[in-house]
Amino acid sequence: MDLNEIKKLIDIFEKSDLNELEIEKDNSKVRLRKGGGFIETAPAVRHAAVPAPATPKAAATPKGKVIPEGDNYIKINSPMVGTFYRSPGEGEDPYVKEGDMVQKGQVLCIVEAMKLMNEIEAEASGKIISIVAENAAPVEYDETLFVIEK
Amino acid sequence: MTVGNTISSLEIEKHLSDNSRGLQLIVVDETDSTNDMAKVLSKEGKKRFAVIAKRQTRGKGRGEHIWASPDGGIYLSLTIENDLPKRRIPLLNLTLAVAAAETILQTTGATVSLKWPNDIYLHGRKLGGILIESSTGPTDYIVAGIGINLNSEMESFPPELREGVSSIYGETGLFYDPNLFIANLISSILKWTDITIAESDRVIDEWSRLSVTLGSRVAFVVGGRTIRGLAVGVDSDGFLMVEDDDTHLTEKIVSPNILGEVCC
Numbered sequence: 001m002d003l004n005e006i007k008k009l010i011d012i013f014e015k016s017d018l019n020e021l022e023i024e025k026d027n028s029k030v031r032l033r034k035g036g037g038f039i040e041t042a043p044a045v046r047h048a049a050v051p052a053p054a055t056p057k058a059a060a061t062p063k064g065k066v067i068p069e070g071d072n073y074i075k076i077n078s079p080m081v082g083t084f085y086r087s088p089g090e091g092e093d094p095y096v097k098e099g100d101m102v103q104k105g106q107v108l109c110i111v112e113a114m115k116l117m118n119e120i121e122a123e124a125s126g127k128i129i130s131i132v133a134e135n136a137a138p139v140e141y142d143e144t145l146f147v148i149e150k
Numbered sequence: 151m152t153v154g155n156t157i158s159s160l161e162i163e164k165h166l167s168d169n170s171r172g173l174q175l176i177v178v179d180e181t182d183s184t185n186d187m188a189k190v191l192s193k194e195g196k197k198r199f200a201v202i203a204k205r206q207t208r209g210k211g212r213g214e215h216i217w218a219s220p221d222g223g224i225y226l227s228l229t230i231e232n233d234l235p236k237r238r239i240p241l242l243n244l245t246l247a248v249a250a251a252e253t254i255l256q257t258t259g260a261t262v263s264l265k266w267p268n269d270i271y272l273h274g275r276k277l278g279g280i281l282i283e284s285s286t287g288p289t290d291y292i293v294a295g296i297g298i299n300l301n302s303e304m305e306s307f308p309p310e311l312r313e314g315v316s317s318i319y320g321e322t323g324l325f326y327d328p329n330l331f332i333a334n335l336i337s338s339i340l341k342w343t344d345i346t347i348a349e350s351d352r353v354i355d356e357w358s359r360l361s362v363t364l365g366s367r368v369a370f371v372v373g374g375r376t377i378r379g380l381a382v383g384v385d386s387d388g389f390l391m392v393e394d395d396d397t398h399l400t401e402k403i404v405s406p407n408i409l410g411e412v413c414c
Binding site for chain 1: 236237238239240242243266267268281282283284285286287288289373387388389399404405406
């Protein structure tokens with residue numbers, strides 16, 4: 001399985017409701033699991049008589065940010081597939097920065113898709129403790145963009 | 151003096167169909183942008199209304215572009231309130247384009263073509279465009295903006311734009327009643343947004359039938375990489391599927407940074 005195939009597989013897997021997926025093809029095996037944030041590739045063992053070369057495990061976390069969990073924290077997730085923008089236009093100040101206090105209903109960012117500009121508002125008042133998504137980067141449906149501490 | 155100057159909410163109401171009852175019409179002679187006005191009102195909690203301007207001083211086009219909005223054009227921003235799941239809002243670009251095409255055909259007899267994601271063309275030149283702006287969170291609104299060069303005289307556009315722009319009047323020499331046109335457009339938009347919820351395949355099929363994008367060669371910049379290839383279809387969310395010349399993979403275009411069509 002080449003890198004492009006694996007990338008496509010990850011893409012399909014991310015959009016699915018599955019938590020775990022294991023696929024064997026061309027004597028290689030790929031196992032994907034949500035939550036753990038890792039991708040594992042290993043040679044498939046089809047016949048005991050055919051030893052396959054060892055493939056090293058690859059560990060990756062898609063984003064370097066840690067998302068805190070707990071009743072005090074509100075995650076603001078993307079309502080749609082699109083591109084994440086922290087400011088209303090190029091060269092303009094970002095709507096919010098980490099550490100800012102925000103009010104319920106305040107605009108935090110824009111997620112754009114097909115030229116449709118969608119403003120994302122704070123669901124509750126609180127402090128922005130983490131901006132998880134990167135400016136001008138693609139975001140998936142339900143991907144966490146911000147964490148607010150109530 | 152054009153027929154565009156006679157736009158009035160009373161005249162529009164006379165022609166509205168049943169699905170538009172209860173919709174408040176706000177008609178102004180001039181505003182910066184009907185979308186901006188509709189957004190401000192939406193943020194104040196106002197629902198189910200349309201803003202119509204006889205001209206705009208800062209009509210909004212794609213990105214930072216200004217939409218030239220002289221007298222005679224149709225400048226409408228309509229709020230959409232329905233049960234469409236949030237993740238499917240971008241599909242409304244195709245919905246609005248289909249509704250505009252239907253209205254133009256019914257009212258003027260002209261058949262337009264649609265370019266992904268939000269442009270309306272007549273005889274290879276731009277006749278209209280769509281700009282949808284929405285908010286998710288406590289305010290929660292969708293403002294669907296549409297501009298169509300109905301009774302616009304070509305001389306009213308800036309000289310540098312004239313070559314790429316068309317208007318129904320410019321093409322036919324005929325003026326059409328803007329009040330009837332606006333009423334038909336509102337009814338058609340509301341009808342097609344309901345279809346988008348129940349049978350979105352019909353929107354995709356109708357858009358595809360009128361599309362000039364599908365089957366043509368396109369180029370986009372996605373994440374710093376240029377994708378050139380053949381536009382092979384749109385998926386169920388309305389995103390364009392492009393068969394990449396280099397990788398031979400079919401790529402989904404979500405956020406088009408449009409380089410323009412490439413002729414082969």
